[in-house]
Amino acid sequence: MESDVSANSRLTIAAHALTWIGLYQRRGHEVATSEQIATSVNTNPVVIRRLLGELRKAGLADSRRGVGAGWMLGRDLAAITLLDVYQAIEPGPVFALHRATPNPECVVGHGIGPAMSAVYDDVEAALRRELAKTTLEDVLRDVLQAA
Amino acid sequence: MESDVSANSRLTIAAHALTWIGLYQRRGHEVATSEQIATSVNTNPVVIRRLLGELRKAGLADSRRGVGAGWMLGRDLAAITLLDVYQAIEPGPVFALHRATPNPECVVGHGIGPAMSAVYDDVEAALRRELAKTTLEDVLRDVLQAA
DNA sequence: CCTTGATGTAATCATTGTTGTTACATTTAC
DNA sequence: GTAAATGTAACAACAATGATTACATCAAGG
Numbered sequence: 001m002e003s004d005v006s007a008n009s010r011l012t013i014a015a016h017a018l019t020w021i022g023l024y025q026r027r028g029h030e031v032a033t034s035e036q037i038a039t040s041v042n043t044n045p046v047v048i049r050r051l052l053g054e055l056r057k058a059g060l061a062d063s064r065r066g067v068g069a070g071w072m073l074g075r076d077l078a079a080i081t082l083l084d085v086y087q088a089i090e091p092g093p094v095f096a097l098h099r100a101t102p103n104p105e106c107v108v109g110h111g112i113g114p115a116m117s118a119v120y121d122d123v124e125a126a127l128r129r130e131l132a133k134t135t136l137e138d139v140l141r142d143v144l145q146a147a
Numbered sequence: 148m149e150s151d152v153s154a155n156s157r158l159t160i161a162a163h164a165l166t167w168i169g170l171y172q173r174r175g176h177e178v179a180t181s182e183q184i185a186t187s188v189n190t191n192p193v194v195i196r197r198l199l200g201e202l203r204k205a206g207l208a209d210s211r212r213g214v215g216a217g218w219m220l221g222r223d224l225a226a227i228t229l230l231d232v233y234q235a236i237e238p239g240p241v242f243a244l245h246r247a248t249p250n251p252e253c254v255v256g257h258g259i260g261p262a263m264s265a266v267y268d269d270v271e272a273a274l275r276r277e278l279a280k281t282t283l284e285d286v287l288r289d290v291l292q293a294a
Numbered sequence: 295c296c297t298t299g300a301t302g303t304a305a306t307c308a309t310t311g312t313t314g315t316t317a318c319a320t321t322t323a324c
Numbered sequence: 325g326t327a328a329a330t331g332t333a334a335c336a337a338c339a340a341t342g343a344t345t346a347c348a349t350c351a352a353g354g
Binding site for chain 4: 300308310312316
């Protein structure tokens with residue numbers, strides 16, 4: 001209940017994977033394997049493949065099969081914002097309304113849903129605005145500067 | 148994987164409970180019972196008591212025991228923002244870094260943490276700014292207008 | 295001082311999401 | 325064909341949320 005180890009690391013992993021591919025390609029390689037990426041992320045290659053599969057659906061990544069198989073960027077790092085990545089992998093809202101519909105005969109129970117929905121929409125919009133400010137090119141720049 | 152029934156309804160329930168108490172008190176009652184609130188929210192009274200217990204720690208609610216027991220507001224609805232409620236019940240971050248520390252020998256693995264942390268801090272700040280804009284008085288007004 | 299009605303809180307369970315893992319069919323350059 | 329990787333299904337481990345039961349505790353009022 002304290003340290004809160006929950007929360008999603010999906011966005012972190014996805015950004016990590018794409019940034020890694022971008023740097024690897026920039027160094028002259030055609031494709032990166034899920035094995036290589038998983039080694040940098042420190043997780044299982046299947047986790048990477050699953051995530052990159054979702055990113056591919058959004059056009060952010062692409063893959064080749066057969067011999068010489070691997071992953072490449074769907075478009076340049078500078079053309080991918082964290083919002084793009086977020087939307088590709090996190091369709092769900094941050095906040096939810098009631099699990100069971102509240103009592104509609106109560107004034108509060110009846111009106112609280114729409115009231116909170118309006119707020120949540122604004123919150124999600126602010127969150128997206130903020131994520132849209134950073135591209136993976138920015139992330140790579142920060143990463144290289146830290147080294 | 149589609150409808151995403153997850154996400155937290157804790158903020159929704161907490162706002163609902165406090166708003167209900169506020170309206171009930173405004174109508175001349177001293178205290179509200181977790182039973183009454185649970186009926187409006189459509190959940191179990193214990194869920195309400197647990198949540199109000201956390202809100203009490205933050206000074207947003209208060210309770211009386213014994214005969215005539217129940218809950219009351221810690222301060223006026225107009226003096227409680229959704230950020231206050233959020234902070235009272237949601238200490239954890241929206242996004243998390245890697246579960247296992249990434250490979251420190253890899254440039255990306257080494258630098259990605261701080262880079263993403265900076266972004267996440269900005270996102271949380273934006274989220275808080277947005278939640279701070281709405282008071283429970285605003286919520287109650289919207290609720291009553293919807294009726 | 296005892297009854298009553300509510301809080302305070304522990305314990306348990308069901309459900310769900312995330313992550314890690316194994317296994318294996320599929321693909322394609324050589 | 326062979327080799328090396330993707331594409332996926334299946335399953336286990338773990339944590340968070342929420343629902344529920346149970347019961348000790350408290351305090352006003354008779």
